Amino acid sequence: MNKLFNRNKMLMILFGIIVLILLIGFSMADRDSTTKAEQFTADATAGTQTVIGAPLNFVGNIFSTISKSFGALEENEKLQAKLDMLPQMEADIERLEAENEELREALDVSSKREYDTTAARVISRSPDQWLDSFTIDKGESDGLTEGMAVMTTEGLIGTVRRANGGSSYIEMLTTSVSQNNLSVEIMHDDEPVYGNISRYDNERNLLVVENIKNRSGLEEGDEVFTSGLVGDFPEGLIIGTVVEVENDEYGLSQNAYVQLKSNVDDIDTVFVLNRSPESMED
Template identity: 80%
Template sequence: MNRLFNRNRMLIILFGIIILILLIGFSMTDRDSTTRAEQFTADAAAGSQMIINAPFDFVGSLFGTISRSFNAVEENETLRAQLEMLPQMQADIERLESENAELREALDVSSKQSYESINARLISRSHDQWLNSFTIDKGEADGLSQGMAVMTPEGLIGTVTRVNGGTSYVEMLTTSVSQNNLSVEILHDGSPVYGNVQKYDKERNLLVVENIKNRSGLASGDEVFTSGLVGNYPEGLLVGTVVEVENDEYGLSQNAYVQLVSNTDDIDMVFVIERSPESMED
């Protein structure tokens, strides 16, 4: 009985091997279509592959999403920092444009004058002396000396009163120190009328020019320049414009009230005027 069972089992195995060989041989032949068995086997293999790959694809997609999230957070932080810097960058651009305009204006004014000038920048100005003085970044090493005139791009602003090695102290025209020996000429209809700056009227924010001859004909809008007759001031530095003319208390001469052309509240770039020996001899 056992022998018969073993023989039948062998026959079944041999028959299965023969069928498998036939199927393999049949599948290797050139055909335009596949059998249902092949289709079933291919579909089963593909389905199994999808099932096996699904967890790996899910994990890879999850890690990719997390990585993109971290990258997005970092990119957002970078963009936010750049956005926060925009106002500062805009302010820097406007400041540089303003400084360039001032430098071009100062260079243009300086190039039109016959005297030598030394460009400087305000570096210190105390609030309690706001209308009296300030410090600039040029000194004796740069050729500055006491008594030199100091101008803004608009006009005269003060006098160098103390010189250090690399800095200098400037007294503004609003103080009595800078007003000493300041002789001016006022042009009226092309003719000069001379006078002396005596004081600064702080209530009206105007220079007071005295000792002007009577019936000079001065009028509002006449321009005031340095005369070059006294001190180290060269001739022709613009000081301001006349806003009012009146007789003095004795009626012997006239006084002129002059508005400075320089903005005393906004001083940055200045240039110091060096009077040449030739002009002093003249």
């Protein structure tokens, strides 16, 4: 009984192998069409792949969308940061353009003078001495010495009171110390009228020029220059404009009130005048 069962089993296995070989050979043969079994197997496989692939593709698309969203958000943040910096960039450009214009004006003025100039920046100015002094970023190492005239692009503003190695202390015309013996000439009808700066009127924000001869004919609008007669200041440096003329208290001379050309509240770039020995002799 057992032998018979084993023999039948062996026959079935051999028959199965033969059928398998025939199927393989049949499927490898060149044919223009597929069998129903092959079609069923292919359709079932494709359907299975579609069913399995759909959720996978859906999840993949979600992750791809999220990733792109994070990338867009980061890019938007960068663009927003650049937009936030635009006002500062515009302010920097305006400031640099103003500084360049000041330097061009300084070079234009200095090119018309008979002396060398040293451009400098204001680096310190004390609020409690706003009308008295300030400090610049040039000193003895740049050839500056005590007594040199200091100008803005508009006109004379002060004098070097103390020169250090890399900086200098500038005393302004609005102080009483630097006004001592500062002789000026006021041009009226192309004729010079002489006087000297005595003080600065803090209430009116005007320089006071005294010792002007009577009946000088001075009037509003006459321009005031350094005379070059006293001290190391060159002749012809513009100081300001006459806004009022009056007789002194004794009636022996006249006083002139002068509006400075330079804006004492806005001093950023200045240039120091270095007179050559030849111009000093002249």
